[in-house]
Amino acid sequence: MNDLVWLDGRILDTRNARIAPTDRGFLLSDGLFETIRISNCKTPHLTRHLKRLAEGCAVLGLPAPAPALLHKAVADLLEATALVDGSLRLTVTRGTGPRGVxxxxxxxxxxLIQAAAPPPNIPSAVSLGIGRYQRDGASPLSRVKSLAFLPSILSRMEAVAAGLDDALLLGTTGAIAEASAANILFLNENSLYTPPLHDGALPGTSRARLLEKGLCHERSISPEDLRAITGAWLVNALSLTPVSGIDIHEMSLHPEKDHLLRMFLFSD
Structure with a gap:
């Protein structure tokens, strides 16, 4: 029953869930979100997501929900929906407020916590282009999962209109930051690299796990550097997707490396 949501302490049918018209998340994108993988009725990396949420709340000056409350809310919603695999979307806004900033x-x-089943069609590989929107790695907001998602939305829309699957956003440094909804991994001479935070990359949970394990390293990659890149993957909390090409640069597929990454990221 994926039409159920957890909203401010209650499990409700989606049709009966209501958010106030004066909620600042709706009016001003004043809030944060986390996308959390469900695997075999469990959320194996929930603590990581709640830690990042709390850090984001601190940046926004927003009271962070108590971890115990969120753990129970997630457990209650999983029980109510009986969802075995899929994802949760956890959204926290500043709530209602008067007019003005x-x-x-x-x-x-x-x-608000929403549950979703896995998508029916997962691409085997994706084609990317360099988008025209930038991420400012020097801004504290580049480190949080803000509800203000328009640069990513427009980047994806423009990529699809151009016959591609997704776009890469550059940082204000001129180096590649990330894709519209995923971090990116680059393969060069059998070593994996991912853009550093100062280039505008979001501190993704899967990205952090790969760095901690030593399976990839931080390195700035400019569009000119793509000539030396032989493979790439988009990675987020839910998926790992090979890249078939970036603009005019074709990428090879690497099944063995792909299998290693998947086993590490999603075998729990």
């Missing part, structure tokens, strides 16, 4: 002195956050 300045938030209320004492915010009352809105918390």
């Amino acid at each position: 300045l938030p209320p002195h004492v915010p009352h956050p809105t918390i």
